[in-house]
Amino acid sequence: MSLDRSDVESIAQLARLKIDDAEVPAYTQTLSNILDLVDKMQAVDTTDVEPLANPLDATQRLRADVVSEENQREQLQKVAPKAEQGLFLVPKVIE
Amino acid sequence: MLNKTVAELAKGLESGEFSSTELTQEYLTQIKSEDSKYNSFISVTEDHALAQAKAADESRAAGNTTPLTGVPIAVKDIFCTQGIKTSCGSKMLDNFEAPYESTVTEKLNAAGTVMLGKTNLDEFAMGSSCESSYYGPTKNPWALEKVPGGSSGGSAAAIAAGLAPAAIGTDTGGSIRQPASFCGITGLKPTYGRVSRWGMIAYGSSLDQGGPMTQTAEDAALVLNAMAGFDSKDSTSLDKEVPDYTAKLSEPLKGLRIGVPKEFYSEGLNSDIAATTQSAIKEIEKLGAVVKEISLPRTELSIPAYYIIAPAEASTNLSRFDGVKFGHRCEDPVDLYDMYTRTRAEGFGDEVKRRIMIGTYALSAGYYDAYYRKAQQLRRLIKDDYVKAFEEVDVIMGPTAPSLPWTIGAKENDPVSMYLEDIYTLSVNLAGLPGMSIPCGMVDGMPVGLQVIGNYFDESLLLNIGHQFQQATDWHTKRPA
Numbered sequence: 168m169s170l171d172r173s174d175v176e177s178i179a180q181l182a183r184l185k186i187d188d189a190e191v192p193a194y195t196q197t198l199s200n201i202l203d204l205v206d207k208m209q210a211v212d213t214t215d216v217e218p219l220a221n222p223l224d225a226t227q228r229l230r231a232d233v234v235s236e237e238n239q240r241e242q243l244q245k246v247a248p249k250a251e252q253g254l255f256l257v258p259k260v261i262e
Numbered sequence: 263m264l265n266k267t268v269a270e271l272a273k274g275l276e277s278g279e280f281s282s283t284e285l286t287q288e289y290l291t292q293i294k295s296e297d298s299k300y301n302s303f304i305s306v307t308e309d310h311a312l313a314q315a316k317a318a319d320e321s322r323a324a325g326n327t328t329p330l331t332g333v334p335i336a337v338k339d340i341f342c343t344q345g346i347k348t349s350c351g352s353k354m355l356d357n358f359e360a361p362y363e364s365t366v367t368e369k370l371n372a373a374g375t376v377m378l379g380k381t382n383l384d385e386f387a388m389g390s391s392c393e394s395s396y397y398g399p400t401k402n403p404w405a406l407e408k409v410p411g412g413s414s415g416g417s418a419a420a421i422a423a424g425l426a427p428a429a430i431g432t433d434t435g436g437s438i439r440q441p442a443s444f445c446g447i448t449g450l451k452p453t454y455g456r457v458s459r460w461g462m463i464a465y466g467s468s469l470d471q472g473g474p475m476t477q478t479a480e481d482a483a484l485v486l487n488a489m490a491g492f493d494s495k496d497s498t499s500l501d502k503e504v505p506d507y508t509a510k511l512s513e514p515l516k517g518l519r520i521g522v523p524k525e526f527y528s529e530g531l532n533s534d535i536a537a538t539t540q541s542a543i544k545e546i547e548k549l550g551a552v553v554k555e556i557s558l559p560r561t562e563l564s565i566p567a568y569y570i571i572a573p574a575e576a577s578t579n580l581s582r583f584d585g586v587k588f589g590h591r592c593e594d595p596v597d598l599y600d601m602y603t604r605t606r607a608e609g610f611g612d613e614v615k616r617r618i619m620i621g622t623y624a625l626s627a628g629y630y631d632a633y634y635r636k637a638q639q640l641r642r643l644i645k646d647d648y649v650k651a652f653e654e655v656d657v658i659m660g661p662t663a664p665s666l667p668w669t670i671g672a673k674e675n676d677p678v679s680m681y682l683e684d685i686y687t688l689s690v691n692l693a694g695l696p697g698m699s700i701p702c703g704m705v706d707g708m709p710v711g712l713q714v715i716g717n718y719f720d721e722s723l724l725l726n727i728g729h730q731f732q733q734a735t736d737w738h739t740k741r742p743a
Contacts, residue, residue: 175619182577182622183584184615185603194619200678201620205566205633208640218638219645221468222454222694223718227497242361248591255586258595 169199263288265741268333268428268481275322275332282322282332286315286376289334293378293425300401302410302420304339305347306379314376321374330488331374336426338417339380340387341367341472342461350463351385351395351413354583354590354609364461365493366430366472373488378426382416385611386580387437387465389413390683391673394613399670402444403742404708408667411441417475418445422742428476428485432462434469435568436662436687439699442475443662443711446701446740448728449475450482453719454694455500457486458493464579466572467498469691478738479700479728483507486721502719510722511729516550518727519655525561526660526686534705539661542702542712542731546659549730556655558647563640564689569681570624570637571692576614577621583609616677645693652717657727661686662699662711690715698724701737709740 170178175195179186186194240253249256263285266274274280290308297303311334318332342348342360349355367377384394392415393399400415402408403423410419414431418441421429431438433451442449450473457472464470474485486507493499522543527536547553585591585605592608595601610618624633651658664685673680690697695718699711712731716724732738 174623178619178623178626181626182615182618183581183599183602183606184610184618185607194616197616197675197677198619198623201569201616201681202623204678204681205570205637208563208566208570208636209632211563211640211643213636213639213643216639216642218635219642220638221498222641222645222692223500225455225498225500230494239361243587246358246361246588248585248589257586258597258601260598 170195170202264292264424266427267477268330268484269478271333271427272329272484282315282318282376283312285332286311286334286378289378289426296423297425299406300403300419300423301398302382302400302416302423302425303336303379304349304351304382304397304416307346307377310346311376311378314371318374318376328373328488329484332376334376334378334427335370335485336378336381336417336420336429337367338383338414338429338431340383340432340463341430342463343367343377343380347380348463349396350387351383351397352609352611352614353396356396356590358589360461362461365458365495366462366489369491370430370488375488381414381420381429384413384415385614386463386576387413387432387434388576388613388617390436390440390680392416392441393670393674394611396611401670402667404446405667407669408708409444409670411444411667413437414475415441418442418447418449421445421447421475421477424741428474428481430472430489431475432470432472433691434466434572435691436684438473438475439687439697439711439713440663440684442699443709444667446709447475447477448479448482448698448700448738449473450486450698450721450724451690451696452486452490452721453696455498456719456721457489458491458496458499460493460495466575467579468575469572478732479725480508480511482728483511483725505722507722507725510726513726514550515546515727515730518551518657520546520551520553521556521651521655521658522553523556523558523561523658523660525558530682530685531661531664532666532705535661535664535666535710538703538705538710539712543659545735546727546731549734554655556651556658558651558689560640560644560647561685561689564644564692565681565685567637567640567644567692568684568688569620570633571641573617573621574624574634575621577618577625580614580618613677641692644689648693648695656717657723658715660713662713666705666708686713694718696721696724698728700728700731701740703737704740
């Protein structure tokens with residue numbers, strides 16, 4: 168499976184990664200190499216094989232819908248790049 | 263005091279031969295004078311360690327002890343430690359002091375251990391060489407120009423260099439076992455769900471598992487005792503009784519059925535590693551075990567399956583690093599999209615970006631079935647091979663890694679060649695089984711590890727085998743000159 172420049176650009180956009188034009192050829196090459204490696208699995212017949220998501224086939228545990236956490240807003244916002252009056256600040260989204 | 267095992271240190275502390283404060287000070291001094299050679303620590307938490315040591319000494323004086331009270335350990339810098347820098351080897355988290363404590367370190371704290379510092383790792387645990395860390399590569403104490411293995415390379419190197427008696431690692435595709443092999447120590451990856459993942463920064467959540475890295479199997483049992491157990495904060499933690507892992511160490515191996523997969527001794531394996539691990543298996547046979555050849559026919563498919571599933575999970579897990587709530591944020595973003603994309607471009611290194619992109623691609627519309635679903639189907643087949651094998655044998659043995667440690671930088675621009683080095687460890691994570699690496703010989707002056715894979719929840723048996731082997735041989739006592 169070979170990727171081209173526009174594939175890499177669109178993957179980077181989906182992944183929210185800024186890739187410089189100069190980096191695109193190297194990514195195109197290494198990502199194509201990785202996909203060549205994984206494409207070996209296409210040769211295996213997996214008809215009727217149930218996908219395995221949890222190695223022990225365990226299902227998600229549920230708990231009662233009750234408040235279990237105390238408010239730690241100040242402590243959690245101490246590590247924020249920008250926070251003010253209890254809010255996380257980001258660049259303006261709506262004009 | 264240095265160069266003692268955890269079991270020996272525990273005895274020395276118990277008898278009053280030395281205090282935890284003296285012991286901790288000794289290790290801190292050693293780290294300060296020696297670690298510039300190895301770069302095995304990202305942070306040395308001196309004040310915190312001395313405070314914990316003092317508390318341990320006080321609690322011993324008050325008659326309040328556990329088997330690990332006052333024992334120093336190093337912790338891979340992937341476990342969140344409250345108020346202490348938790349970087350995961352990434353620029354993204356270079357400024358991050360975790361606001362909460364991981365369950366594993368909380369349990370270790372409760373057991374009275376002393377954290378010496380946070381060890382180096384491949385960025386976000388993505389790698390097999392400890393080279394992709396933002397803080398520079400860790401060096402193998404056996405040969406400084408070689409890699410220590412990864413991703414828990416800092417933990418393995420610290421033990422081999424005598425800078426910590428034991429350490430904690432994590433293993434997503436071999437990240438405890440392979441560095442243990444490369445550095446000549448003992449490393450155990452428990453059954454998936456045995457050790458809580460809460461506060462362990464996520465890479466591939468259906469594969470990640472924390473475990474002990476130590477000088478001996480006996481020490482691994484002591485440390486695992488303190489780490490294992492159900493945790494309601496980890497949604498895949500298993501509510502299953504935890505045995506005393508030291509209880510069966512001394513049992514004889516008579517009648518133990520060992521399976522040796524022929525696929526683990528095929529093309530691509532260094533012939534000296536083949537001979538060394540085979541002679542170790544013979545040694546265990548002499549202790550009363552029975553060896554038979556088995557087949558794990560899908561071994562080779564574990565590479566493609568893993569290198570879709572792990573990156574897919576990683577791309578999802580790492581979407582949280584967006585510059586909003588914690589970690590790195592780029593300067594002067596013009597809008598939200600610019601902030602996300604530049605923050606992530608600046609904060610992540612090359613290998614992390616590659617895996618995020620592969621994962622994003624595998625999960626994207628139109629490719630999900632061909633990649634992610636297919637890989638999960640293979641995962642089922644790989645697990646089925648093991649389930650079938652364990653109908654006939656009690657444990658499976660073979661090499662931990664196909665090659666000796668390579669020279670730092672040798673595989674830098676060729677990720678695929680590095681992925682192939684994980685051939686014997688990946689399937690164990692895909693199946694969720696416990697696996698251990700123990701030192702079993704030397705080739706060209708470098709240590710070689712024997713991998714022992716157990717059935718679900720058979721950690722006690724693995725540790726029993728490791729301990730019996732270490733009673734009969736002395737490979738685990740070898741240290742770099």
